[in-house]
Amino acid sequence: MKTDNLNGRPKVVIVGGGFGGLYAAKGLANKGVSVTLVDRKNHHTFQPLLYQVATSVLSPGEIATPLRHVLFKAKNVEVILGEVTSLDTKTRKVLLDGGGELEFDYLVVAAGARHSYFGHDEWERDAPGLKTVEDATEIRRRILQAFEAAEREAHLTGAYPPLHFAIIGGGPTGVELAGAIADIARRAMSQDFRLIDPTRARISIFEGSPRVLGMYTERLSDSAKRQLEELGVEVNTASRVTAVEQGRIKVGEEWIPTTVTLWATGVAASPLGRMLSAETDRAGRVPVQPDLSIRDDKNVFVIGDMALLTDASGKPVPGLAAAAQQEGRATAANILRDVRGAARVPFSYWDKGSMATIGRNRAVAQVGRLGFSGYVARMMWAFVHVALLGGGRSRLMVLREWLWARYTRERSARLITGNTYGR
Ligand SMILES: Cc1cc2nc3c(=O)[nH]c(=O)nc-3n(C[C@H](O)[C@H](O)[C@H](O)COP(=O)(O)OP(=O)(O)OC[C@H]3O[C@@H](n4cnc5c(N)ncnc54)[C@H](O)[C@@H]3O)c2cc1C
Known part of the structure; x- marks a missing residue:
């Protein structure tokens, strides 16, 4: 065992400071x-609120917290900023970008997932997805820039082309983005411009399958569609996008002009998974044992969006923040059981439900067999997600901004940053 020099303690390396990795580290704190x-970012990102940064409700600092700060009281935890490029389970080493390696007795891999462009990575430039704080501020820039460019065009020429925000994918992220963009266009920005009318902007979802939120019951999918349409969002189902270019998308055989195109479909787990297992699924997720370790190595755990598992009761565990958090805690507890010489306990998932917001006041929520829509579901979403927020300062900051945005038209985060003119 590669014990640490000073105290002879087993060495644990955690890759990723997202929901899984951070909660594993918290579970091992001061033990x-x-x-x-190790994480390639210096912060933990609260991904469920990214769409609110992308649509100017919250600022990045309200949904991202420096990892070093979150873990400052954990005296046995060192945070390293770096990109993990390779995992070697034989030599028990994690290799970092630019050289450097970390030795481990236990390895917890929680590097998450990104969107998949189904073999068309070149579409990303014209249809960015939402995963990181940088993605959110880029999307915010494109949305705000589109309104500014239209106003400028109207001022200079007396006319401006119709605004069309197209979202590819009708899963939770697509639905949340579409609802939030409708909310800015129809409400928050409705009186900001002199010449253009933001309320007339076209906002549409293009979903390849027959319904939005396909993982929810049919009744909730229908409710989500209805709620989106009430906000003025055009919902196109059975509409597969076959090409993406700057300023247009191809749906089936038809080219449709767009002002801003956003990508909200496809999941690809971190490529690190394929270094651990030859049995990954099509999304690159690694099958894990009931204790979350991989089949060939009981001291290597894969958790969060990278893991493919059913829980102790046989239910598939979804790629959700709450699941990753619970897996992080369970992994830490099993490592500590090993150290004490106690038997490991299989992971059991506590399902707090799946939810998606639709604008400011609406949502759908599925908790077990129960389905909720509208304002009740929106309150349930807020309750579950505020509970997921780290606590203390960030919880208060988010609540304050939500209340402010709710009772005023103001968006304190409505700034265009980065390159204002170019892409
Ligand atoms: C837009 C969006 C909205 C969402 N909304 C919800 C929601 O409302 N409710 C909900 O429950 N879930 C939601 N999710 C899903 C939820 O965020 C994920 O299930 C959860 O973040 C998974 O946790 P994780 O630890 O596996 O990965 P992540 O939280 O993604 O963390 C992975 C970490 O690994 C780091 N990393 C990756 N590769 C490397 C590398 N090679 N080297 C070093 N570091 C690396 C990353 O920087 C990141 O910090 C949403 C996700 C997105 C993208």
Whole structure:
């Protein structure tokens, strides 16, 4: 065992400071192990609120917290900023970009997932997806820039082309983005411009399958569609996008002009998964044992969006923040059981439900067999997600901004940053 020099404690390396990795580190804080958490970002991102940064409700600082700060009281946890390029389970080493390696006795891999462009990575430039704070501020820039460009055109020429925000994918992210864009266009920005009328902007979802939110019951999918349409969002189902270019998308055989195109479909787990298992699924997720370790190595755990598992009761565990959090805690507890010489306990998932917001006041929520829509579902979403927020300052900051945005038209985060003119 590669014990740490000072105290002879087992070494744990955690890859990724997202929901899974961070909660594994918290579970091991100030315990009898030496922990190194490595992430290519210096912050933990609260992804469920990214769409609110992308649509100017919240600022990046309200949904991202420096990892070093979150873990500052955990004296046995070292945070390292770096990109993990390779995992070697034989030599027990994690390799970092630019050289450097970390030795481990236990490895927890929680590097998450990104969107998949189904073999068309070149579409990303014209249809960015939403995964990181940088993605959110880029999307915010494109949305705000589109309104500004239209006003400028109207001022200079007396006319401006129709605004069309097209969202590819009708899963939770697509539905949330479409609802939030409708909310800015129809409400928050409705009186900001002199010449253009933001309320007339076209906002549409293009979903390849027959319904939006296909993982929910049919009744909730229908309710989501209805709620989107009430906000003025055009919902196109059975509409597969076959090409993306600057300023247009191809749906079936038809080219449709767009002002801003956003990508909200497809999941690809971190490529690190394929270094651990030859049995990954099509999305690159690694099958794990009931204790979340991989089949060939009981000291290597894969958790969160990278893991493919059914829980102790046989239910598939979804790619949700709450699941990753629970897996992080369960992994930490099993490592500590090993250290004490106790038997490991299989992971059991506590399903807090799946939810998607639709604008400011609406949502759909599925909790077990129960389905909720509208304002009740929106309150349930707020309750579950505020509980997921780290606590303390960030919870208060988010609540304050939500209340402010709710009772005023103001969006304190409505700034265009980065390159204002170019793409
Ligand atoms: C837009 C959006 C909205 C969502 N909404 C909800 C919601 O409303 N409710 C909900 O429950 N879930 C939601 N989710 C899903 C939820 O955020 C994920 O299930 C959860 O974040 C998974 O946690 P994770 O630890 O597996 O990965 P992540 O939280 O993605 O963390 C992965 C970490 O690994 C780091 N990393 C990746 N590769 C490397 C590398 N090679 N080297 C070093 N570091 C690396 C990343 O920087 C990141 O910090 C949403 C996701 C998105 C993208």
